[in-house]
Amino acid sequence: MKRRIFILSHINTERLEAIMAAEGKACWFVGAAYGGREDQSSRFIEERIWENGYEDRYLELVKAIQPGDRIAIKAAYTRKTGLPFDNRDQTVSVMSIKAVGTVTENLRDGRHLKVDWIPVEPPREWYFYTGRTTVWRVLPGDWRADALIAFTFEGKPQDIDRFRNAPYWKERFGDRDSEDPRFLWTRFYEAVTDELPVSVDYEWVMQAIKRITAALPEGNLLRNAQFPRFASPFNILTLFNLPQGHAARTAAAVSVARYFHIDRSVPDSFDEIPTAEFEEDEAPPIREPRKFAERLWELFGAAIRFADTDESEGEARTAFIAAYDEVCHFFGKNDYTLTIDLYWARPWSYLPLNRKNRTYIRQVLGIQLPDALTGESYLELIETLENRFQDDSFPVHSFPELTQAAFLSDATAQQTVSKGVKTENIAAPIVPYSLDDIIADGCFLKREKLEEMLERLQQRKNLILQGPPGTGKTWLAKRLASALIGQKSDRRVRAVQFHPNLSYEDFVRGWRPCGEGKLTLTDGPFLQIVQEACRDSQNKYVLVIEEINRGNPAQVFGEMLTLLEADKRTPTEALELCYQKDPRNPERTYIPPNLYVIGTMNLADRSLAMVDLALRRRFAFETLEPLLEEPWRNWVREKCRFDAALLDRIEQRITQLNETIRKDATLGKQFRIGHSYVTPAAYPPIDDPERWFRQVVETEIGPLLEEYWFDTPAQADECRRQLLEGF
Known part of the structure; x- marks a missing residue:
């Protein structure tokens, strides 16, 4: 270099x-x-x-x-x-x-x-x-x-x-401790693909299929399955990607690995890997099966060449588009199943447009799918997503991660299967989450304190985390929710934020515009999660309410405020709602015992009134303090590579500032500065920690101090000067 x-x-x-x-x-x-x-x-x-x-x-x-x-x-x-x-x-x-x-x-x-x-x-x-x-x-x-x-x-x-170690690349190339084992399956799939010929050789493929299926255990449906005379490499990949149970897919994968002498481990789980999708209606037979198979071979070869080059234009791209469109021509339509075949071959390069991914891309990522899926529009969609993957704040950073997120977004994955293979519901894989995960994520509270919080939440059903600004209230609330239900789940943990204009009609139920100048009675987020929790009584649900004291809780909750109490979580305590969908047959509603509520409160917000006593009686309260102690120092030093001497200086300055704030008669301890202000994210890395601290003081802590001492700006300036002295 x-x-x-x-x-x-x-x-x-x-x-x-x-x-x-x-x-x-x-x-x-x-x-x-x-x-x-x-x-x-x-x-x-x-x-x-x-x-x-x-x-x-x-x-x-x-x-x-x-x-x-x-x-x-x-x-x-x-x-x-x-x-x-x-x-x-x-x-x-x-x-x-x-x-x-x-x-x-x-x-x-x-x-x-x-x-x-x-x-x-x-x-x-x-x-x-x-x-x-x-x-x-x-x-x-x-x-x-x-x-x-x-x-x-x-x-x-x-x-x-x-x-x-950046999000887009760490799954494949990052340090071992950051490697996600859930994506190790891609190495097996790519290793199998690398053994397959890219030039037409029907005899080779059929011989491989016969030997692989013959080695399967008795009772496996593939042992006696009929395969097309003119097969392609995609048929070999399909062997362990049919919508069967885990045992059947594993057996097929093991047989494939033995036949090709693959040294990569067979996946431990196939849950998030899309299976072959088949049309519900009987598809017309391919009129020219040999020519169709030739086109599939051309697509396989073109796909591998394009994936293994880094040029997004030129001969490789042109060949892929032509081969893709030719195969679609034989189908007589634009078939999404091709994208699943391509994903099996090169999971980091191609996007599978199975049903769940299409829904996730539209509804969660907010990206429109092309009206007509051609080779050109498919590659444009891939390039759009690859550009978004490199944004650190984007929800997913690769096609395998997108596919897994789409699978996890539902409670179950209903797979459509081929003729002769039994249909089954495959439970979504569980991503466990516990108090240990909260600590690993960067919580500086002792485990005993977290256990106490979780216990109070389980007993009272309702918990409010309060504290000075920057003490990680929302951060902890969402992780406590995941620890309570024992897993990560976007469906069973919901978050809303209160604000002064929020009303009962917004939060519980009210009349909303529905087009054509009409109004319709619409359930708000609270009633929606109440109904979901009632339908799924075997699982816990959590609603996180950020800034719960920014709204008027008595007005926003209405009659639901009474139902929040832990001893009123039964059908016998049900009340009629203010707005009834059928006044002739009024419905009664109760909050089920498997629904928990976690709120957050910023104690330093002077624009808010005292919290309603009725609300206080129904919630347990836990106060979070600024925590600039050994767990904070260790985490920032190990994850962000800050020098220990620098951390000592930062701790000393913030502690000194908080003591000044605590002693001020117009402020008090609830206005202290929390550790979140001086806890950088683990990623991206910070090249100049001192410069980072100066920026935090100038753009975050400094303006807050000006608000605190709006009538004595000299005090704010002096505190800012003391923070930055020597930096």
Whole structure:
């Protein structure tokens, strides 16, 4: 790495300074080989130009490039060997930087630029965060983009460990302690796929299927199953992905592994892996089965080649789209089942559009599916999701994680099965969660205290976590809820937030607009979870109410306030609701004993009145304190790699500030600063902890102090100065 940086440092100083002067503007990473043409890098560098080889793509994007912008020639590809880190035999995206330069003129035709190029010899390789398109615009501001820009134009090394452990890549390449064992199944699937031929060989496939099925235990339906004469590699993957029970799928997978001598472990569970989906109506027979099988072989080969390259355009993409559309033509429609076949072959590259995933993508991720699924629209959907996966705040970060989340979003997964195979309901896999998980997630309370809170919640049914700002009330409330029910569940743990305008009609039941100038009686979130808990009495449900004292609880709960009491959670205590759907037959409602309520309260909010005594009588209260003690220091030091001496300084400053706040007659202990303000997230890593602390003081703690001492701003300024002294 030092040699490569030296090569950048010996070039013409004025030209390098011109590149550095463009800092803060968009940077451009452009390809020099497209549409099957030879690499044009040498010609571009020699002639001091860059050309867009497409007449119908990227025209407007190229026109947007400004003189003075930094630009680099790159080549994107994938690799499994010869990497400077342990890739665990997984395919890694690589981008080679061949030249850097500054745009001197844009001819405004969308195709031609003049560039002052500096060749990078030998080319430098960058990993993970790569641009697959011919023209890639990279804006500074995101840590990934900033690191790439510094690597490319300033010669800085890539922090490979940081990228390996980022959410999008950690499942495959992260440190062992962060690796999720639930996705280890992908290695088995890819290992099987790697054994399959990409060129047509019907005899080879049929021989493999016969031997694999013959080795299955007696009673397995596949032993006597009839397979098409003209089979494809997808038929082998289907053997252990039919909608059968776990034992049958495991037996098929074991037989496949033995036949191909696969050294990867057979998956412990197949729960979240989509099975083959079949149409409920009998599908018409394929008229030309041999030609259809040939098209499936073409699709299999094209899919593997496209997945194993890092170019999102060119011959590999074109071949995939053509092969996909050809197979759909034989079906006479756009068939989602193809996407499941592709997912089995390369689960990190292809999105399975099974029923549950389609629902999850639309309803949870808010992404529209294409009206007509073609090869082109399918790849565009994949690229849209891959871009979103790299956002740390996105709910999921890979196709396996998306598929698992979609499966977990329901209580059961109803699988449609092929003729002759029994239909069964497969219970959703449980992701256990306990008090130990709360502590592992970064809770600084002692386990004994957490046990006490959980016990009070179980006894009283209703619990409020109160405390100064930044003491982790909402964070803990949601995790206590998961620990109470013993697992992670979006369906059985709901969260709402109270505000001054919230009413009974919003929270319990009221008249709402329904279109055409009409109103309809609609159940609110509280009545919805009450009804769900009543229907599912064997399981616990939890409603988390954030800022419960921001609303008027007596007004928002109405008659439900009485029903919250632990000794009134029976049908005999049921009351009639204010709004009845059928006044002639009034319904009576009660809150079931398997529904729990956890509220949070910020004690420092001066805009709120005292909590209604009727509400206080029905809830147990637990007060959270600022916790800048050994558990906090250990967690921040281990997870965020902060220096112990720095943590001591931060603890000393915040403790001193809290003592000043506590002694102030106009404030008091409820206004102290909580530990959440100075507890960074474990990811992304913080390069400069002192700078991070300064930013927290300037943008979070400082404004809060100004609010505290709004009538004595000098006091707020002095406290801010003391916090930052020496930083």
